[in-house]
Amino acid sequence: xxKDQDKFLEILREKMDICSLIFKKKYDIIEKRLKSKHLPLxxxxxxxxxxxxxxxxxxxxxxxxxxxxxxxxxxHYELHENADAFNLGKKILQEMKNHxxxxxxxxxxxxxxxxNLSNKVLIRFKRLDLKHFxxxxxxxxxxxxxxxxxxxxxxxxxxxxxxxxxxxQGEFHEIMKNGLxxxxxxxxxxQNLQELTKIICEGSNIACFRxxx
Numbered sequence: 001x002x003k004d005q006d007k008f009l010e011i012l013r014e015k016m017d018i019c020s021l022i023f024k025k026k027y028d029i030i031e032k033r034l035k036s037k038h039l040p041l042x043x044x045x046x047x048x049x050x051x052x053x054x055x056x057x058x059x060x061x062x063x064x065x066x067x068x069x070x071x072x073x074x075x076h077y078e079l080h081e082n083a084d085a086f087n088l089g090k091k092i093l094q095e096m097k098n099h100x101x102x103x104x105x106x107x108x109x110x111x112x113x114x115x116n117l118s119n120k121v122l123i124r125f126k127r128l129d130l131k132h133f134x135x136x137x138x139x140x141x142x143x144x145x146x147x148x149x150x151x152x153x154x155x156x157x158x159x160x161x162x163x164x165x166x167x168x169q170g171e172f173h174e175i176m177k178n179g180l181x182x183x184x185x186x187x188x189x190x191q192n193l194q195e196l197t198k199i200i201c202e203g204s205n206i207a208c209f210r211x212x213x
Contacts, residue, residue: 005074009092013099016062020103020111023060027109031055060109061179062100063116065125067092068149069140079168080160086168093152093175114179115151122147152176153183162189163199170204183209 002008030039034055037043042053067089068079077085093113100111116122126147129137141148149155152172154165166183173181183206190196190211200206 003074005088008070008074009095012092012096016096016099016103019062020060020107023109023111024107027055027060056109058110059112059178061112061114062096063114063121064096064151065116065121066148067152068155072140073136078155078158080154080158080165089152090171090175093172097175112179113176115153115176115181117180119147119150122150151181162196166200166204166206170206173207174205177207181207184212185209187211187213 001011033039034043034053039053044052046052070092071085071089072078075085075088079086079089097113100113104111123146126137126141153169154160158165160168162185166185169183173183183200185196185200193211200209
């Protein structure tokens with residue numbers, strides 16, 4: 001919708017504001033259902049009449065898709081291709097986190113930034129963009145890509161060393177702290193699991209990781 005970075009961030013904040021209104025409506029509905037006992041399990045109590053489920057303790061999470069493609073659209077480079085592109089990705093995430101906090105202070109609730117957990121969303125967003133912005137979207141997609149890159153991850157098969165990827169993904173995780181963020185490491189990349197685990201835990205800010213085939 002805009003290649004100007006300042007205008008892009010303005011549009012992004014507007015979209016997050018719309019999402020926060022949807023969050024508020026959902027929150028209010030769940031609150032009413034808890035009071036009316038239409039959610040029997042969540043409405044139940046444990047010892048000393050303590051509620052089993054406390055709505056006020058829950059996070060309202062902004063999930064997102066395609067930071068890599070966004071940076072490529074704005075800068076002509078993917079996240080891993082140069083420092084300016086990577087730093088632009090960090091800037092966008094920081095702006096989103098800051099706006100989460102602003103909305104949270106206004107609404108009196110906890111908003112967090114975390115990665116998307118649905119593969120269907122990756123395909124759905126790509127199809128929508130191909131429909132509404134066909135020429136632009138085709139330029140963003142790698143020939144091997146069937147869908148957008150998830151959240152703040154680097155594109156799969158990107159030419160970046162495993163150690164550097166872990167280090168830089170950790171910088172994203174640090175910004176998105178308190179949300180659910182997982183870095184996947186292929187067992188084909190990991191020659192020494194013990195050494196790699198030590199690097200991740202002691203030398204990066206990765207919040208959570210898992211090994212995949």
